[in-house]
Amino acid sequence: REAQLWLGNAYRYGVGAKQDDVQAAQWYQKASDQQYALAQYMLGRCYEEGRGVPKDIKRAVTLYGKAAGQDCQRAQLRLGQCLAAGRGAEKNPAAAAIWFKMAANRDHPPAQNQLGYCCYKGEGVERDYTQAAAWFRRAADQGYAPAQCNLGACYKNGTGVPQDTAQAVKWYSLAAEQGDVDAQNNLGVCYESGAGVPKDTAQAVVWYRKAAEQGLARA
Numbered sequence: 542r543e544a545q546l547w548l549g550n551a552y553r554y555g556v557g558a559k560q561d562d563v564q565a566a567q568w569y570q571k572a573s574d575q576q577y578a579l580a581q582y583m584l585g586r587c588y589e590e591g592r593g594v595p596k597d598i599k600r601a602v603t604l605y606g607k608a609a610g611q612d613c614q615r616a617q618l619r620l621g622q623c624l625a626a627g628r629g630a631e632k633n634p635a636a637a638a639i640w641f642k643m644a645a646n647r648d649h650p651p652a653q654n655q656l657g658y659c660c661y662k663g664e665g666v667e668r669d670y671t672q673a674a675a676w677f678r679r680a681a682d683q684g685y686a687p688a689q690c691n692l693g694a695c696y697k698n699g700t701g702v703p704q705d706t707a708q709a710v711k712w713y714s715l716a717a718e719q720g721d722v723d724a725q726n727n728l729g730v731c732y733e734s735g736a737g738v739p740k741d742t743a744q745a746v747v748w749y750r751k752a753a754e755q756g757l758a759r760a
Contacts, residue, residue: 566593598629638665674701706737
């Protein structure tokens with residue numbers, strides 16, 4: 542079944558084989574039929590995106606649920622995202638947060654960042670800025686750019702952590718160097734206003750341009 546999964550990946554991504562979504566889905570199905578969690582997750586992505594199979598978000602959520610129940614962190618994250626948005630299942634922020642936390646506790650950075658967002662917004666859990674910043678930090682320390690950007694925003698605004706614009710610039714910079722568009726824009730704001738760094742409009746333009754070229758309207 543592992544070989545079936547990897548063959549599916551080869552067809553999905555066109556690595557070592559001609560890219561073929563139908564073949565990818567067929568191989569994922571074979572491995573999924575053997576209760577292989579990662580294959581169930583990948584087959585779910587096929588159904589969610591309509592790649593190689595008819596688009597069917599409800600079928601995707603069912604597959605994510607099967608994989609999530611086998612402790613597949615990627616499936617737990619995606620199931621949580623579907624439940625949070627009400628995609629393919631009834632909207633349930635509390636259940637979404639539970640799945641995010643399961644993956645986050647296993648050091649899955651995207652889930653940690655997502656759980657931080659839940660804590661920040663009070664969606665599915667009680668609003669807690671300190672917890673939000675703590676989850677952002679756990680993901681940021683693993684190099685996850687969106688969490689680095691979010692942690693930078695916490696420091697910029699003094700939300701859940703003491704306000705520290707120099708720390709904000711540090712985290713924005715780490716994320717911006719990885720291409721995170723929001724961090725690039727935020728870093729531009731810091732340079733334009735002289736927050737946490739000496740005021741430097743030329744550097745501000747550099748970062749605004751990087752974000753603008755990725756299509757961020759406000760940049």
